[in-house]
Each structure stands twice: as C-alpha cells, then as structure tokens.
Amino acid sequence: RARQTAAAIAAATGHPLDGPLPWLDEIDHGPDEGQPEAQVLARLGPEALTAWDERGIPPQDWKVDAPSRIAAWKDWFARKGEGADLLVTSNGAARFALLALGLPLANLKLRTGAFGELTVEEGAGVHLIRWDERP
Structure with a gap:
C-alpha cells in the first residue's frame, strides 16, 4: 500500500519516485x-x-529491530539536502521518527490515513509540526 500511495502522489505532483527505503518497511x-x-x-x-x-x-x-530503525531515522534527519521529502510508510515504522528525535508523544501511532509533518532546518534541528492528522 505504501508504494502504491507513493506512486500516486508522485504522479499527481510530477515528482520522480525514489526507490524504497528498507528501514521504512512495514513491521x-x-x-x-x-x-x-x-x-x-x-x-x-x-x-x-x-x-x-x-x-x-x-x-x-x-x-521490529527498533535500534536499526531509530539509527536510520537519525541518519535521514542528519543528511544534507534541499527541498521537501515525502516519506510514505506504515505507522509501525513512522513512530521511530519521534523516538529518534526524543519527541515522545502520549501516543506514537499514526492512524490509517493520517500523516505527520516534521521540518529539518540546518543549524536549527528537527521540529515536529503535526502528528496523526488526517487530511
């Protein structure tokens, strides 16, 4: 489902679809x-x-291999780049973004159809904008 969703978003926005990231695979x-x-x-x-x-x-x-998933999220947040990235994954994999940042919420889960938004700013770190919101 995540790959189908990513392909539909890429087609709708005209952005190329990158390959899958194994650390975002479903639990x-x-x-x-x-x-x-x-x-x-x-x-x-x-x-x-x-x-x-x-x-x-x-x-x-x-x-699950939580330590590897947390390390992969930390690496993702630390990489240099420009523009916006859209990652499509299951809630099981997404929760480790918050744990990697030390941002535990009352509930780490993303409900089906919900999304989270984080900003990564060089020199300012990563900030949680919203979590578990449905469009």
Missing part, C-alpha cells in the same frame, strides 16, 4: 499479522499494545 507482526484487533488484544493484552503505542516497545514475537 512484521509475527503471529498477529492479518489478525483482527480484538484477537491481537486477547493474545497480547492491553499492556503490550500500550507499550507499543506509547513507547515503541514491540510485543513479543514481532520482528
């Missing part, structure tokens, strides 16, 4: 992949999902 939810939310909640318990949504701590059996 592997292990035994919970494709399961209804109620079933995932019953298996994991509310504490595990709260830890994931509030602190980015993945539930048992999910394959």
